[in-house]
Amino acid sequence: xTDTPLNIIFAGTxxxxxxxxxxxxxxxxxxxxxxxxxxxxxxxxxxLTASPVKEVALEHNIPVYQPLNFKSDEAxxxxxxxxxxxxxxxxxxxILPKVxxxxxxxxxxxxxxxxxxxxxxxxxxxxxxxxxxTETGVTIMQMDVGLDxxxxxxxxxxxILATDTGGIxxxxxxxxxxxxxxxxxxxxxxxxxxxIKQDDALSNYAPKLSKEEAALNWKLPAVExxxxxxxxxxxxxxxxKPAGSGDDARIRVWAAKAMDKPTDEPPGTIIGITxxxxxxxxxxxxxxxxxxxxxxxxxxxxxxxxxxxxDLFKRGDKLExxx
Numbered sequence: 001x002t003d004t005p006l007n008i009i010f011a012g013t014x015x016x017x018x019x020x021x022x023x024x025x026x027x028x029x030x031x032x033x034x035x036x037x038x039x040x041x042x043x044x045x046x047x048l049t050a051s052p053v054k055e056v057a058l059e060h061n062i063p064v065y066q067p068l069n070f071k072s073d074e075a076x077x078x079x080x081x082x083x084x085x086x087x088x089x090x091x092x093x094x095i096l097p098k099v100x101x102x103x104x105x106x107x108x109x110x111x112x113x114x115x116x117x118x119x120x121x122x123x124x125x126x127x128x129x130x131x132x133x134t135e136t137g138v139t140i141m142q143m144d145v146g147l148d149x150x151x152x153x154x155x156x157x158x159x160i161l162a163t164d165t166g167g168i169x170x171x172x173x174x175x176x177x178x179x180x181x182x183x184x185x186x187x188x189x190x191x192x193x194x195x196i197k198q199d200d201a202l203s204n205y206a207p208k209l210s211k212e213e214a215a216l217n218w219k220l221p222a223v224e225x226x227x228x229x230x231x232x233x234x235x236x237x238x239x240x241k242p243a244g245s246g247d248d249a250r251i252r253v254w255a256a257k258a259m260d261k262p263t264d265e266p267p268g269t270i271i272g273i274t275x276x277x278x279x280x281x282x283x284x285x286x287x288x289x290x291x292x293x294x295x296x297x298x299x300x301x302x303x304x305x306x307x308x309x310x311d312l313f314k315r316g317d318k319l320e321x322x323x
Contacts, residue, residue, distance in 0.1 A: 003028075006189055009079070009087040009104065010053070011035040016170060016177075017090035018052035020111055023178035024088065025060055029185060033082050037093045038066045070100050079103050086188065088181065089143060098145050106188055108143040111181055113173050114206070115139055115155055117198040120148035121206035125173065126166045128206075129231035132223075133160055136169070138177040140184040142195055151195035153187065156180040165233040211236045215322040216253065218268035222285030226258035237293075243268065243318035254299045255291035268319040277302045278313055 006029045010021050013036050024031050034057035042049035050058070057064045067075040080103050087108040089096065101108050114124035116139040121127075128136045137157040144150040156176040160169060187193045214236045216225050229238045238253045257277070265271050265281040272279030277288040293299040294309075305312065 004189075005029045006085040006106075006185060007032045007083070008185075009033045009035065009082055009084040010057075010090075011087060011092040011094075011096075012053045012090040013037045013051045013093045014091050015052045016113065016174060017092070018056045019174050020088070020090045020178055020181055021053055021056050023182060025056070025062075027182055027185070031057075031060075031062055032084060033063045033065060035065045035067070035092065038068065069094060070097055076100070076103075086185075095147065096143065101143055101145065109153065109184060109188070110141045110143050110148070110150065111177050112139045112141055112148055113170075113177070115157060116141060116148060116152055117200065117203035119206040120203050122208040124206045125169050126206075126209055126231040127204070129160060129164060129166060129169060130227050131204075132227055136160055136173070138173055138180050140180050142193075149198060149200070151197055153193050153195060154180050154184050163230075165230045167234045209236050211239075214238050216240045216287075216319075218280065218287075218319060218321050219283045222258035222260075222282040222287045225282060225287050226256050229253050229256040240319045243320045245320070248295060250295060252293035252299070253289055253291075254293060255289075257288045257290060259286045259288055261286050266318075268321050270313055270315055270317045270319065273306070273313055273315060275303045275306070280319060 008024060008029050008031050010024060010031050012018065012021060021031065021034065034053060036051045036053040039048040039050050041047065054064050065078065070076055070079070076099060079100060084104045086106040087104045089108055090111040096108060112124065114128060115137040119127050135157060137155055139152050140154040141148065141150040141152050158172055158176055209232065214232050216228065216238050232238045233254055239250050240253060241249045241251055263271055263281045263286060267281050267283050269281045270278055271281050271286065277290040279286045279288055289302060291299055291301050292305060294305065
């Protein structure tokens with residue numbers, strides 16, 4: 001294997017990508033440029049905010065490029081002028097056209113947060129939890145023009161535990177993603193990759209998360225709702241509200257547990273109030289709401305909420321079923 005470091009362009013945007021950029025910066029390879037999504041308004045003041053990847057790049061004096069896309073000749077020429085060996089793409093947020101994929105000498109590779117082809121798309125971590133998968137991982141993939149359809153170079157596996165949230169699993173995948181990326185670079189540099197084609201018949205689409213789908217539908221089984229609560233923590237966070245109330249009464253649900261205990265009450269009915277939580281009737285079983293966030297308040301355990309608001313919830317109260 002040659003010891004000559006690879007000249008790498010890194011393309012990514014969120015925290016998951018930023019951690020991989022840090023690993024590359026700390027490796028023997030050279031990150032010569034970073035591509036990231038344009039700064040976006042964020043926070044209460046809607047102030048233009050740099051992505052986590054851009055912040056890391058600036059800390060290390062690495063040139064940053066933020067094109068809206070690669071349709072212009074200027075953006076393509078700018079990329080070609082970097083004369084990179086390889087582009088590493090991690091949650092960049094743009095689908096790269098063939099002209100971009102073909103520009104670096106060794107093409108583009110992607111760090112994908114699932115074991116392909118199980119979950120392709122924007123939210124593989126959350127969709128795996130939501131679906132009840134017991135295992136996931138990271139795939140290092142040689143990119144092609146499809147959506148996460150390229151040949152697989154390396155897979156690193158990890159279990160999904162019954163208590164995992166989207167945030168916890170995100171962090172666990174980071175721990176296996178960065179070494180898998182560095183291993184892939186070694187294989188590419190030495191010409192010893194062993195690409196494996198994906199079986200399209202085994203693929204599922206993992207669409208981007210939305211706040212609307214985070215509304216808990218009490219007509220579903222409790223076990224499915226419990227998985228949604230975990231999958232959507234810390235974003236977009238599952239929520240519910242008293243039946244007939246407006247969106248300003250929305251209650252965010254940060255933690256819940258499914259109980260396989262039948263009830264004759266209609267779905268969405270509060271059927272028990274204890275120091276452990278609120279028991280809500282589901283299509284089958286009960287969901288125990290353990291940690292809630294009332295409007296304008298911080299997340300709190302149900303016990304703490306009941307101490308301050310003993311009459312806030314009553315047996316027989318109805319929670320809204322989204323249409």
